[in-house]
Every structure is written in C-alpha cells, then in structure tokens.
Amino acid sequence: MTISRLLLGAAAIAVSAGVASAESHLSETSDMRIALSNNYAGNSWRQAMLQSWEEVAGKAVENGVVAAADAYTTSENQATEQAAQIQNLILQGYDAIVLNAASPTALNGAVRAACDAGVVVVSFDGVVTEPCAWRIAVDFQQMGREQVEYLATRLPDGGNLLEIRGLAGVFVDDEIHAGIQAGVEANPQFEIVGSVHGDWAQDVAQKAVAGILPSLPEIDGVVTQGGDGYGAAQAFEAAGRDMPIIVLGNRQDEMKWWAEMRDESGYETLSLSIAPGVATLAFWVSQQILAGAEVPKDLTVPFLKVTQDTLDETLAATPEGSVANVLYSQEDAQKVIADAKEAM
Amino acid sequence: MGQFLSRHRILLPVFSLAVLLAATFYMQPRAMSYFGINLLFNLAVPIALATVAQMMIMMVNDIDLSLGTFVSLVACVTATFLNDSPLLGVLILAALILTYAGMGAVIHALDLPAIVVTLGMSFVWGGLALFVLPSPGGTSPGWLRALMTVKPPLMPMAVVASILIALVTHFLIIRSGIGTVLRGVGGNARSVARAGWSVVRLKALAYGLSGLFGVLSGMALVGLTTSADANIALRYTLLSIAGVILGGGEFIGGKVSPVGAVIGALTLALAASFLSFMRLSPDWQIGAQGAILILVLTARLIFARRENATG
Incomplete structure (x- = not known):
C-alpha cells in the first residue's frame, strides 16, 4: 500500500517533471x-x-x-x-x-x-x-490568391477561368473574390471569362454554371469558394465539355468525386478550406x-489543404455529407x- | 389573499423576480455583489426601456411588432450619425419619434389594424438600419458609453437605471392627468372622445412616447455594446411584449403597470441567466424560458379567477 503510493507519487513527479521541462517557462x-x-x-x-x-x-x-x-x-x-x-x-x-x-x-x-x-x-x-x-x-483573401497560384503551377501558359462566388453581400464572398482578383492581376496569363453566384451550395452552383456555360469559351480552370465544386463538375459533365481543373473546398462529396475522377483519368486538383x-x-x-x-x-x-497525396486518407476520415x-x-x-x- | 393580490397586482411580478433572484444567487453566489448584479442586469436596461415602449402601445389597445427593428435602427443611427455629427443624429432620432407619433395617428384615423401596420414598418426600419450601417460597426458616443458604465455608489448602474425608469414612467402614466386619459383610451376610447379629447392626438402621443422610449432603448444598448449591428435588437419585439404581460399588464383595457413592466423585463433577462447557470442545454433553454413565463401567467390567472369568484 505504502509502496504503491510511493510509486504513484514518484510517477506523478516524473510526469510533472516531464511536462515542466516541455513547457519550461510556462506556468500550470x-x-x-x-x-x-x-x-x-x-x-x-x-x-x-x-x-x-x-x-x-x-x-x-x-x-x-x-x-x-x-x-x-x-x-x-x-x-x-x-x-x-x-x-x-x-x-x-x-x-x-x-x-x-x-x-x-x-x-x-x-x-x-x-x-x-x-x-x-x-x-x-x-x-x-x-x-x-x-x-x-x-485570411480569406489568401484563400482566393492561392487558388490562382495553384492554377499557375498547373497551367503555366494560363487560360480562361470561371469564377464561382458565394452568397452576394456577405463579407466572406467579397474577401475571397478580392483574393482571386489579386491572384489574376499577379498572373496576367489568366483571364476570368465568367462569374456566377453559387451560394456555397452544390445545387445552386450546378444550376448557375449550367446556365452560363453555353455562352463561354473553353474553360481551363474553375476557382471556387467551397461547397460549390461538385455542382460545377456536374454542370460541365452534363454539358459534355472537357473537365477543367476545379479547385475544391474540402466537402466530402467533392473529394469523393475527385477520387473517382482520379481513378478514372488521373485527374489532379487542389482542395482547400477552413x-x-x-x-x-x-x-x-x-x-x-x-x-x-x-x-x-x-x-x-x-x-486545411487536401492534395493528391492526402486525398485518400482525408476522404476516409470525413463522414458522409x-x-x-x-x-x-x-x-x-x-x-x-x-x-x-x-x-x- | 386573492383579493389582496389583485388589488396590488404589482406583488406577483415582484414575488417572481425575488424568487428567481434568490435561486440565481443560490446557484451562483458570485453574482451577489455590486459587480455581479451589474453584469446580471445591465443588458436588461435597454430591454426595460423597450418594454416600457411596448407598454405605451399596449396601453391604447394596440401592439407593436416593429419595436425590435426600430431599436436596431436607433442603435445604428446612434453608433454612426449621433457619434460623427451629433446635431444631425439628434435630428434623425427626433424625426424617428415623430414618425412613430404619425404612425399612431394614421392607425387611428384610417382605423387600420396596428399589428399589420407595425409588421410592415418593421421591414422599413430593418431596411433603413441596413442602409445606415451595411456592415456591423460604428462607435458609441463617448458620453453615452460613460453614462452606461458609470459606477454610482451603493447601487450598480443597472439597478439605479431600472428604478429611475420605473419611477419616471409611473408618474407619467399612473399619476399624471394626461397619463390617466391615455389609459382611458385603452379602457374606453369612445367615452374619452365624448369627454372632449381628440383620440387621434392621444394615440399619436402614446405612439410618440413609445418612439421616445424606443430611442432611449437603442441608445442604452449602444452605450453597453459600444457599437451596433443592423440586427442587434430583433429579439426585443417579443421580449418587450412578454415583459409587459409578465409585469401585470393586459393586452386590452388600458391596464398597464410601468413598474411591473420594468420588473417583467428584469425577470426575463434573469430567467435566461438562471437557465445558463443551471447548465441547461441550449436546445431546452427557449422551452424553459417559456415554461417560466407560463408559470407566472398561470399564477396570475388563478388569482384573477378567485377575484371574480369572490366578487
């Protein structure tokens, strides 16, 4: 009894000593x-x-x-x-x-x-x-800029971009949009040829993209705000157009679609969100x-960025929906x- | 006992508040201090003012569904115009009070249902608030902030302000001659008109007073929060109606109690804190708040029935 108590005490001291050394200057x-x-x-x-x-x-x-x-x-x-x-x-x-x-x-x-x-x-x-x-x-602006920067590494010659925005009038939408604009200014080989509001929802984004697609030239990349990438992909597929590089927003359905596309045709993209x-x-x-x-x-x-290398483990760890x-x-x-x- | 309570209808609200306060102090002894009482009640001051505003309307048998958005608009004006160019700010607030008075006159003159007109106006106020302050911000005028954070001796600001509001409105509505006539409009508008009063003017006065207290409520709120938001006070519409009823007021008949209304507002604010101290899940909190309300109203109804039974 006394021995076990002693041992416990010693263990406690050892543990607290370990913690103390890890946070030397910090208090309890x-x-x-x-x-x-x-x-x-x-x-x-x-x-x-x-x-x-x-x-x-x-x-x-x-x-x-x-x-x-x-x-x-x-x-x-x-x-x-x-x-x-x-x-x-x-x-x-x-x-x-x-x-x-x-x-x-x-x-x-x-x-x-x-x-x-x-x-x-x-x-x-x-x-x-x-x-x-x-x-x-x-830093929502950074989130917008990084998308264009990623596309610049994938498409050094540039190309046409479609921008899917969020809910009009909301601060986050303005910020990400400003970041994307700044990214395009820094990478003038890109041009935003169309812009729709997807309201951060797959169904809204799908309808909006399907509506604007017939009037657009060939699209090389789609910059998004999250929650809208899967809907955009559906619209491109339904229109029978070539699948552009769609930057995704970490939603489970987006990543699932990405994994399927990768297995099918070696599709590569980037996904990022908070x-x-x-x-x-x-x-x-x-x-x-x-x-x-x-x-x-x-x-x-x-x-939180999901890349080609981390896609499988992230997808496996994300519950459906x-x-x-x-x-x-x-x-x-x-x-x-x-x-x-x-x-x- | 029933007769005693009905003659002194203020006793039930006082009793409810005392019980809730005792329970809160038991749950959270830390609240039993100058500092604690101020934290418990300071956000109840704008609610009390809004409740008095609602009471002015209910006194003339109407109901105001736009009060929450109106207080929000006032808060936005206070945090912007009143701070940046005080003269313009005062003019805007005065215009808002006059608009309220006009609304009362129109409702009476055209015999419109107040519930519909005020519901419509709530969208006007809401739109204007967004126009004045499209994104949250603004700054409270320094003097207003100082007034709302003043530390008087003996009693915290929240208590002093509540007593002051109760006293002023009590003298205005219960003791003064014009207050009696105003309550008469709720009781029997026709006999007031026969006695030679212009009911249109009286209604305009009641609505104007409501606008005045609504403005005070919005200003007090900004003094506490330091800045505004177009949606800051949406809850006040329903809180103020509940506060009036909790304080012993009635929807019809001009039966209102200013002291009761202030106590009702304090009780509502305290009920929310009490439930939070109880660590009740938020899913249950609205329900529990409603239960407290129903409990108090049931008690009142029982006493009212007894009074009728005993004559």
Whole structure:
C-alpha cells in the first residue's frame, strides 16, 4: 500500500517533471477553466466544430491540463443573447472565454467587461474587433490568391477561368473574390471569362454554371469558394465539355468525386478550406495565454489543404455529407503563435 | 389573499423576480455583489426601456411588432450619425419619434389594424438600419458609453437605471392627468372622445412616447455594446411584449403597470441567466424560458379567477 503510493507519487513527479521541462517557462493551468461561447449550431460545420471541441478539450480536462472546458451555445443566434451569455460566463468565474461571435462589433462591450474582470478572451472564425481580445482570423483573401497560384503551377501558359462566388453581400464572398482578383492581376496569363453566384451550395452552383456555360469559351480552370465544386463538375459533365481543373473546398462529396475522377483519368486538383477544428486551435491558444505565453493579438488560421497525396486518407476520415476536419494539438498552437511572432 | 393580490397586482411580478433572484444567487453566489448584479442586469436596461415602449402601445389597445427593428435602427443611427455629427443624429432620432407619433395617428384615423401596420414598418426600419450601417460597426458616443458604465455608489448602474425608469414612467402614466386619459383610451376610447379629447392626438402621443422610449432603448444598448449591428435588437419585439404581460399588464383595457413592466423585463433577462447557470442545454433553454413565463401567467390567472369568484 505504502509502496504503491510511493510509486504513484514518484510517477506523478516524473510526469510533472516531464511536462515542466516541455513547457519550461510556462506556468500550470490545471486549476483553470475555459468556456466556449458559441452563437449558432444549426449547420454541419458548427456541429463538427462542437464535436471537435468536445473531443480535444474533453481530453485536455481528462489529462488535467485544464480544470474545465465547457461549451455554451446561445438559444438564438443574436448578439444581445451572446453578450448576456458572456457576462454570465464572467460571473461563473471562467479564466478564459473562447468565442465564435455573432457580430464582430456588437459584443465589444461584454468582451471589454470580461477583459476588465481579468478573463482572457480568444475569438475565432467570427472574430471581435475589441482590442483587448485575441483574434484567430481566417485570411480569406489568401484563400482566393492561392487558388490562382495553384492554377499557375498547373497551367503555366494560363487560360480562361470561371469564377464561382458565394452568397452576394456577405463579407466572406467579397474577401475571397478580392483574393482571386489579386491572384489574376499577379498572373496576367489568366483571364476570368465568367462569374456566377453559387451560394456555397452544390445545387445552386450546378444550376448557375449550367446556365452560363453555353455562352463561354473553353474553360481551363474553375476557382471556387467551397461547397460549390461538385455542382460545377456536374454542370460541365452534363454539358459534355472537357473537365477543367476545379479547385475544391474540402466537402466530402467533392473529394469523393475527385477520387473517382482520379481513378478514372488521373485527374489532379487542389482542395482547400477552413477546418471546423479551428475551435480546438483557439482552445489551445487560450490555454497557452493562461499559461503565461506571450501571444500576439492577431493570429491566422492555417488552411486545411487536401492534395493528391492526402486525398485518400482525408476522404476516409470525413463522414458522409460533412467537411474535412483537423484537430489541433498544443504543439500546433505553439507553432501558430511562433509563426505570428516571427511575422511581427 | 386573492383579493389582496389583485388589488396590488404589482406583488406577483415582484414575488417572481425575488424568487428567481434568490435561486440565481443560490446557484451562483458570485453574482451577489455590486459587480455581479451589474453584469446580471445591465443588458436588461435597454430591454426595460423597450418594454416600457411596448407598454405605451399596449396601453391604447394596440401592439407593436416593429419595436425590435426600430431599436436596431436607433442603435445604428446612434453608433454612426449621433457619434460623427451629433446635431444631425439628434435630428434623425427626433424625426424617428415623430414618425412613430404619425404612425399612431394614421392607425387611428384610417382605423387600420396596428399589428399589420407595425409588421410592415418593421421591414422599413430593418431596411433603413441596413442602409445606415451595411456592415456591423460604428462607435458609441463617448458620453453615452460613460453614462452606461458609470459606477454610482451603493447601487450598480443597472439597478439605479431600472428604478429611475420605473419611477419616471409611473408618474407619467399612473399619476399624471394626461397619463390617466391615455389609459382611458385603452379602457374606453369612445367615452374619452365624448369627454372632449381628440383620440387621434392621444394615440399619436402614446405612439410618440413609445418612439421616445424606443430611442432611449437603442441608445442604452449602444452605450453597453459600444457599437451596433443592423440586427442587434430583433429579439426585443417579443421580449418587450412578454415583459409587459409578465409585469401585470393586459393586452386590452388600458391596464398597464410601468413598474411591473420594468420588473417583467428584469425577470426575463434573469430567467435566461438562471437557465445558463443551471447548465441547461441550449436546445431546452427557449422551452424553459417559456415554461417560466407560463408559470407566472398561470399564477396570475388563478388569482384573477378567485377575484371574480369572490366578487
């Protein structure tokens, strides 16, 4: 009994020593509590996001990295509801709040109150503009540029591009579009010969592309915003045109189609989007801040890219009707933080 | 007991709030402090103002389905015009109040159903809000932010503001002569007209007061959030109606209670926090909020029945 206790104690010391050496200058966070404040859970991306949180943050609690990591979702997708929710979380004594915000600005008062109460606030995906909060933002412009850059490596001589845009009037659509424009300006061998709105939905994209195709010359590449690639492919196939290089957006149906095309005719392309697991990155970033790490206020989420080499494993890991996901680890967060520090 | 409660209809809302507050403090002792009470209730201040605005309309037997979008529009104007060029901002807000008064006059003069007119106006307000502030942003005027975050001695801002709103509206609606006439419009518009009052003007006044409190609500909201969003206050339409009823008001008959309305608004805000402290799944929270509402209304109905039975 005493011996086994001694052994346990020794093991515990050894483990904590190992952890301590790994995070030499960081302090302990095992008694700290982190909350996720989420404004909406009504689509597959958000569901995957909450599941990712459960998985990663739940394990962190089990391993004693933090004391609690509870997820809260407002009953309605409204900024006033979420502001009240944040104020409740302050009262509940959480040390950090990880936030996917309903509005970039309307929560600033509540976020400020949290900062004033000494709570660390890390916003991601839906970020807030309040300067005291950390932001893990998505560089949507980069997402647009990278598509054109990838096409430039595949088609050095350039060619005609078809652009499928998202939902008109939404910030994300403008950003990705601006990135694509910048990419085309940098690579003048490409010309955008047509542009349609696919609303990030396969059926809408298919109808829109089918409608514009008869009026277009030969298309060499299709730049997209995610969720629209499969529909575009269907439209090209139905019209009996040559299949262009369609840049995809990590949806399961898109990747399935890609794998089939590859097996059939050696089709090659690239797929990129934001993984719902970004919530877990935000979790680890907040843990790092609590541990005393110096973290720049603005961080950028790396895209999840699926290439020819990783297609099979990603497709196998993605449930039907869902989107490719990645769960981030503590090391990933440390790397993102280090990269951001370098960029400063 | 039934008679006592019906004579003092304010007691039931007070009782509901006290019970909920006790339960909240039991669940979350940290809330029992100056800082905690302010965090619990500060977002209830704009809701209380919106509830009073809704009460003004319900007082004359109408209902306003555009209040949430109206408050959103005011918030957008406050975060943009009122901050950048205060004079223009004040003019716009004054024009909005006048529009509300005009809406009341038109509804009465043409004998239109208020529920339809206000529903239509909600799209106008919503469109204008998007026009003023196409993407979330804007800044709260400094003085407004300072006013909403002021830390008075003894009691937190949220409590002081709630008491102030309740007192002012109580004197305006219950004690003053014009307030009595306004309630009379809800009670029996024809006898008020026979007594020589112009009902059109009275209705315009009631709607104008509603517009005024709607404007105050939007400004208070921006003072708390620091910036606006065209959809910021959509929930207020239903919250304000529930707040009036919870506070002992009636849909018809000009039976309203300003103090009750403020307490109703606080109760609604507290109910949401209480459910969140209970760690209830969000899927159940709306249902649970509804259950609390039904519980309070049932209690009221039981007492009202008894009163009728005993005469």
